[in-house]
Amino acid sequence: MDLSGKVAVVTGAGRGLGRAYAEALAQAGAAVVVNDVDAEAAAQVVKTISEAGGRAAEVVAPVGTAEVADLLVGTAVEQFGRLDVMVTNAGILRDRVLWKMSDEDFDAVVNVHLRGTFTCARSAAVRMREQGTGGRLILISSPAGQRGNFGQTNYAAAKAGIVAMARTWAMELAKAGVMVNAMVPVAATEMTKTIPAFGPVIEESERNGTPFPDWLRKGEGLGTVQDVASLVVFLASDAAEGITGQAIGIGGDKLALWTHPQEKVTAYADGGWSADAIAGSWHGSVGSQPETYGVPAPKA
Structure with missing residues (x-):
């Protein structure tokens, strides 16, 4: 997989997943703009x-604003001449149950994950369209x-919004080849x-270098950060031409394509549905097999 000549930006690349993405892209030949709020890590x-x-x-700055997004794209162009790949990885957590989550907890996570993805993608899209x-x-x-x-609440909402934006932008940027x-x-x-x-x-794996067991790598689809970085390299490559608008899962030994939301069961009533009619038919028609929710609990 050869990315020679390509230039990428990776946000939140100072550690963890972001670092793995940046290093994998560079190993494949791409020049990389490494963004993080931690100057030493970057x-x-x-x-x-x-x-x-x-x-x-490196660019040390918190994502979210248009100014930082433009700085990231501008650095790629100034340092390496162009921009080919934008990886919006930066994120934070402020976990609280609904009744304990403050406005500040909600806004902070949405600003970094959702708005940060939006502003960075927008700036990248402008540059990519100009390059042609x-x-x-x-x-x-x-x-x-x-x-x-x-x-x-905050994290799940932002991450769901990111997938919705991917589907939308896939349509909007199709003519530009993005x-x-x-x-x-x-x-x-x-x-x-x-x-x-x-x-x-x-x-235990960190202490002793013990490989993750199959129940984790296959059953749960969880492995190292290096395991997931290969998908970034693939999606950045010419081999991924034409693959767009998708939500693709990877982890451990598992690669997966997530479904898009769609109508599962439908029912019709002449003249429309009254509340009583819905109540009378729900369990025997559209509500007979309700959808599950929540990330499934791990099974060792």
Whole structure:
């Protein structure tokens, strides 16, 4: 997979998934703009890429505003001459149940995840359309955005919105040759270590280098951050031409395509539905097989 000549921006690339994306893109030959709010972390990633023979530049700034988005795209153009790939990975967590979540908790997460994805993608789209050679928007979502997750009103809403934006932008940018996809990664990170079924296994692997067992890699689709980075490289490559508007999951040994929301069961009533008619038919028609919700509990 050769990305030589391509230039990418990765937000939130100082550690974890973002760092894995940036390093994998650089290893495949792309020049990378490394963004993070942690100056030391961003500098370390740039150093690692440079020492391995790659090209990288850092931008230390929090995503969310149009000014930072323009700075990221501008840095790519100034340092490396163009922009081909935008990976919107930056994120934060402020987990609270609904009745305890403050306005500040909600706004902070939505600003980084949802607005940050919007502003960075918009700035990238403007540049890619000007270049006239297509491009890639790779938007990082989450299983929480696909199914909901306890205590994550803000995060789940933002991640669901990101997939909706991917579908919308795939249509809007099709004529410009810009492919837009949402990634749904699952990997061992500081966040997944807090899940009781995963924590001990991840910590043992970090201490002893023990490989993750099959029940985790296959059953749960959870592995290392390097496992999921390969999808970013693929989506950034010429091999992914024509793949757009999709939500694609990856983790451990599992690669998956998520469905789009669609009508599952329909019923009709002449003249429309009264409340009594809905009540009388619900359990025997459209409500006979209700959808599940929430991220399924891990099974060791």
